[in-house]
Amino acid sequence: EVQLVESGGGLEQPGKSLRLSCAASGFTFDDYAMHWVRQAPGKGLEWVSGINWNSGSIGYADSVKGRFTISRDNAKNSLYLQMNSLRAEDTALYYCTKGLAAASWYPFDSWGQGTLVTVSS
Amino acid sequence: EIVLTQSPGTLSLSPGERATLSCRASQSVSSTNLAWYQQKPGQAPRLLIYGASSRATGIPDRFSGSGSGTDFTLTISRLEPEDFAVYYCQQYGSSLWTFGRGTKVEIK
Numbered sequence: 001e002v003q004l005v006e007s008g009g010g011l012e013q014p015g016k017s018l019r020l021s022c023a024a025s026g027f028t029f030d031d032y033a034m035h036w037v038r039q040a041p042g043k044g045l046e047w048v049s050g051i052n053w054n055s056g057s058i059g060y061a062d063s064v065k066g067r068f069t070i071s072r073d074n075a076k077n078s079l080y081l082q083m084n085s086l087r088a089e090d091t092a093l094y095y096c097t098k099g100l101a102a103a104s105w106y107p108f109d110s111w112g113q114g115t116l117v118t119v120s121s
Numbered sequence: 122e123i124v125l126t127q128s129p130g131t132l133s134l135s136p137g138e139r140a141t142l143s144c145r146a147s148q149s150v151s152s153t154n155l156a157w158y159q160q161k162p163g164q165a166p167r168l169l170i171y172g173a174s175s176r177a178t179g180i181p182d183r184f185s186g187s188g189s190g191t192d193f194t195l196t197i198s199r200l201e202p203e204d205f206a207v208y209y210c211q212q213y214g215s216s217l218w219t220f221g222r223g224t225k226v227e228i229k
Contacts, residue, residue: 045160
């Protein structure tokens with residue numbers, strides 16, 4: 001059974017940093033692209049960033065480009081999101097998601113339960 | 122960036138009725154890269170349809186997807202009580218994924 005468990009969320013001040021982690025199990029991690037998707041309270045879904053199986057292809061939403069960095073450690077079956085220069089509008093539930101295949105253009109067939117990031121002074 | 126417009130915003134129907142949800146793209150989208158998700162309150166989204174018309178693993182056949190170019194449709198042939206939820210379309214293009222704003226299917 002695929003399991004994706006996010007951690008690292010919490011309350012942080014504007015301008016500060018947070019690092020999210022996602023521990024994956026139940027599948028061969030380095031066979032699949034991975035993504036972060038966020039959902040602000042009461043709002044819709046927003047893709048944040050994605051990384052293909054070998055970190056050779058990485059993409060970011062315009063709203064986070066230059067501030068967030070996605071990475072993965074295939075040896076540890078883990079996905080990360082380094083979030084710098086946080087803004088109030090980054091407040092959201094952040095989901096770790098698994099792609100259907102190795103390349104980044106496949107949709108997301110498994111989702112974690114999310115970790116909540118709140119940016120407020 | 123391709124913008125996805127979903128309509129209607131809310132669909133009020135009764136169990137057993139047919140639901141037709143629309144997703145219109147601001148420019149042509151490859152059918153390969155069009156997907157639909159279902160999200161229930163307090164839960165993570167679930168992939169329903171990928172490649173515009175292929176059902177994901179475990180998805181009942183009352184869910185079907187169709188369309189091409191800029192117009193895509195998710196159809197639920199006969200609504201079951203567990204189908205009342207929010208539905209999102211999603212597309213991939215120019216190295217970006219974007220979602221529509223969602224259609225809420227509520228009990229009439």
